[in-house]
């Protein structure tokens with residue numbers, strides 16, 4: 355149970371590490387790992403085999419040399435020709451390159467000839483020996499100079515002493531080292547070739563995937579126009595097809611959405627324009643014909659009073675004239691509200707000033723007005739109308755709903771934007787609870803703003819007043835003109 359737990363934890367840790375690197379690193383890692391593993395395993399195995407073979411070979415060689423030397427040493431030993439024996443040893447050593455030493459011990463155990471020059475190593479004599487009836491005896495000596503095969507062979511069946519040779523295994527080490535080096539170089543070369551091949555493979559494999567990743571990011575940021583290139587007919591090719599189909603569907607949906615949005619904007623523009631036109635027409639009608647008629651009525655009443663001298667009639671005519679005058683006044687106010695001619699004739703600032711003054715008079719509310727950046731210069735008529743209607747709707751709401759004591763209207767320019775801020779200290783409301791239908795005012799403001807690429811932000815909460823921010827981008831030329839204007843002042 356505990357073991358399983360550990361195993362799971364380790365698997366998780368390993369997967370975390372492997373999973374964190376990209377596919378390229380994974381494939382390269384696998385290839386490199388395999389090549390290195392195989393290279394190292396092969397090197398170790400070859401080394402072991404080679405070492406063993408060379409050791410055996412050296413062994414057999416040294417036995418042969420020792421036996422040959424023992425056979426030839428028989429006469430010299432029996433005749434006690436130690437000089438001849440010495441020459442035999444020297445020749446044997448000269449003819450066998452790996453032979454480190456050779457010496458002969460007589461039957462009393464005295465060393466009668468050796469190849470060491472002056473000093474014979476202490477303890478070497480007793481390191482190996484052989485009995486008369488043995489073929490030979492071997493010992494592997496470990497010395498400062500490396501391993502040495504020491505072979506002892508009885509001379510003349512042991513009656514004439516023992517011949518000893520020592521074959522150094524130094525060449526064995528050199529050969530093994532050389533072969534190991536060669537194998538390692540081969541491994542490195544194989545690894546290089548493997549990595550190049552793997553890099554090529556991963557490039558082929560990951561290129562379409564990376565392309566898809568990039569295109570997915572483009573789609574996420576709203577660009578549906580790009581299509582992935584199909585590289586091959588495999589799974590990735592199918593994924594590419596699916597991706598392209600998805601992009602196409604998204605692009606189609608986006609086109610339809612844009613079309614619908616455009617149509618909606620068109621309708622809203624038409625409605626707003628028609629509304630404005632209608633208001634204009636009614637305002638003109640009220641002014642041109644209804645006002646004219648009432649004015650004529652006033653004049654008629656005056657001439658009627660002039661022609662008759664009855665005090666009763668005078669009183670009634672005065673009363674009627676008062677009523678007509680009031681109706682005329684109301685009519686003017688109504689016409690102004692419907693479509694103030696000031697807006698067309700004198701511009702936004704004058705129209706708003708007039709409207710705010712009307713509101714103050716009508717409601718008794720204290721309304722601060724500041725339009726520091728609005729000069730005599732005319733803005734786009736659509737923008738002027740929109741701003742006027744927005745201020746109108748916002749102040750109407752303040753009067754109708756807010757129960758406020760003060761309100762303020764600020765219109766200013768900032769960073770190429772025209773911003774209107776309408777604030778009151780009234781009861782406030784929860785903007786989130788606004789539903790679409792029934793309330794045309796705030797929604798109308800939002801629509802008007804959106805049509806001119808502007809936006810509405812409502813800041814309000816029950817009990818803490820209301821602030822509307824409406825912001826429009828200004829055309830660049832307009833802004834530049836204004837900048838020059840204000841520098842000149």
Ligand SMILES: Nc1ncnc2c1ncn2[C@@H]1O[C@H](COP(=O)(O)OP(=O)(O)OP(=O)(O)O)[C@@H](O)[C@H]1O
Nearest residue numbers: 751752755756780782783792793794795796797820
């Ligand atoms: N300044 C304000 N202070 C308090 N409440 C407000 C304010 N402005 C709007 N509201 C609230 O938001 C609601 C929606 O306002 P909106 O102007 O959209 O519609 P409305 O005034 O009710 O109707 P209309 O379509 O005639 O304008 C209002 O009914 C009112 O409850």
Ligand SMILES: [Mg+2]
Nearest residue numbers: 750751795796
């Ligand atoms: Mg309203």
